[in-house]
Amino acid sequence: MADDPGTLLDSDSEDELPVGWEERSTRDGRVYYANHSGKATQWQHPRTGKRKRIVGELPYGWTTGVDENDCQYFIDHVNKKTTYSDPRLAFAVEDNAERGEITQRFDAYSTCKSILLGRDLTGQYVIITGANSGIGFETARSLAIHGAHVVMACRNLKKANAAAKKIRDERPEANLEIEVMLLDLASFRSVQQFAENYKLREWPLNILILNAAVFGLPWQLTEDGIETTFQVNHLSHFYLFQLLKNVLLNSNNPRVTVVSSESHRFVNITGNNFNVGNLSPPKNEYWSMLAYNRSKLCNVLFALELHRRMCNHGIACNVLHPGNMIYTGLPKNWWLIWFVYMFVRPFTKTLSQGAATTVYCATARELDCVGGLYFNNCCRCVPSDESMNEGTAMELWEISERMIKESLSKHNL
Template identity: 50%
Template sequence: MSFLPDSDSEDELPPGWEERSTDDGVVCYINQQSRLSQWTHPRTGRPKRITGELPIAWEKYYDEQTKRTMFYNKETQQRTNADPRLAFAVEEPPLTAADVRQRFDSCTTALQVLHGKDLHGRLAIITGANSGIGFETARSLALHGCEIIFACRNQEATEVAIDRIAQERPAARSRCRFLALDLGCLEDVQEFAEEIKRSVNHIDYLILNAGVFALPYTQTVDGLETTFQVSHLSHFHLTMQLEALFDHRSRIVVVSSESHRFASLPTENLTLQHLSPPAEKYWSMMAYNNAKLCNVLFAQELALRWKKRGISVFALHPGNMVSSQLQRNYWFYRLLFAIARPFTKSLQQAAATTVYCATANELTALTGLYFNNCYFCEPSKLSRSAQLQQQLWQLSESLTETILIPTRQGK
């Protein structure tokens, strides 16, 4: 615990700290020296919330130039990015998942979740955003003013996707852009991250949506089984490389699946062969289940490691057998998904939980939760294993370093 100097007031902030507030009034504390943030007062350890209307003569607006929410006093002409109500913030009990009221269900669409929201000034990076659930997620956010970076492999397909959004809302075209990302190559992930760091100052929503399903046995250029690398390892590396662009306003949303409940990873002595098996031990369905378990394990461990920074991390299940392009690799699954289509969610409904996790105000200051049908539920017992979470993290770190070090030396 860091030493805090004595003060006559328990509520006085230590040197170097300042208060900020979120759109829904939760107070955040930022250390200007370390640039880290947290949801609790650095002295008292208690959270606060702003309540009530703005004082007389004050108004709130969004400054397009600075990309910040600002406050303006019409009488004194004072402008500030600090909410004038901060001085009157009141302490409240820490928010828990049990305090969140369920507002949506399995029939809710992403656009219904976003009803009335203004996302101008927000930036989302979405992997696999040119089709399926990823496209509906991108479309829904873009229609509400969010800037979208389509992190995809196929530029032509992505441009078609952006055109579809622009036909619906012409102003959205300027807010959507393609940036090439091949999750089957860690060097490509590294280059994508470097470009993001050169062109972006802050990320509001990182949505790790891309994945593959029912692939015949294949290896990536890095020599790993494709389902594991595309669905987990490359997303892990991407998130770690972008760490400096996240703060208390950021949310990381990992699209997993209820299939994670049928995974077969061991809780002890996890090895690379369990994650990326050889051809003779490969079964596409189990590879998918294990990759989806990796998604939840990663989200749980990341939430724990970044909790003090105020960064929210959530994992989710979008829906069962949703008719996207996920099943395109095998005729049997294409047939099965086609039969099930009348009884499953639409793509708009399937994108709802992702959008909810990224934008819902009531989730501010919460982290490490797993969602289904726009509400939290318990993930599998295996995914809650702290030992397995840490083993996966260590293996993922080791793998990315081992694969990328020769590449860097070659340059």
């Protein structure tokens, strides 16, 4: 959009538009300004230079429509009026996304319900890995109840179908759109089959939530010959994105949301530590806690690099920490950690609070086309210096591609 200052000296009010200017909005809520005398448009307010964005749902009794020129209009059913002006324009907030600033609206006590209050996600197609229990289940439940078409990508179909039934039974009258599909992240063959099955359905993919993780596993190799924690928590998610990338690119406002952990701060993988032998170590060099922390660092590096590579193509990616020691099935493989989780359970987040940051990153309007950020407690914060090293992220990307290619070639996949 071109900038044209127009006539700026005919009002004492800073926010009042000059003569010949009109305030409008795009479908994704971004406010722009039309200069009728100069026949130009711009994102910045002609007086203040600020950018604005519309947030929140339409007032009671309002709906939208699209005319023959593909322009959005607004219908006031109460007063039986139609207008091309969004009724929320008067309450638009400053859009600081261009400067990397996100206004905090929620915190550690926020729940999925508060974040999605009034939201209608009908028409949004979502994949959630590891959705049959814990934070993944709560994420699937919350998005489905608000109208999204949710695909629960899980290894255990029996548990996943039971979880889906539990969600449907909560709102039997709503005919919730929930699908269960097999995805075993310990198998590249399974990742391939899942992606192919999804593509065969010819659905779009608006939100990809990479949530599944394992913790505290004893050393073991997957069928692809890779250490399990690294493959499940990072490498298969990396591969899944690659296989579904074109589906995301052909969908409206696609987002990728990666669930990591504050544990990413307690490890580094630069220098001599950064090689395939350390990412997927032999048995005598394996420690489950280190493997988990390393995989969570890989999550952050991957998410930030994904956004750098794909933001100009329309895919936004953010990464998050859901909360400390939330009681889920994650620590079940390590009895001592499980005991600690049980002990602190009354003092930690509920599942709805734990899933809130995931839901926020996946759906918040202020994050439309905004990515490359790390969130904790629904608030943007700074990840570790290690995770923001672009050189390390690029190297991890290349190593991940190479490991997958070599494994696929070895197993004739």
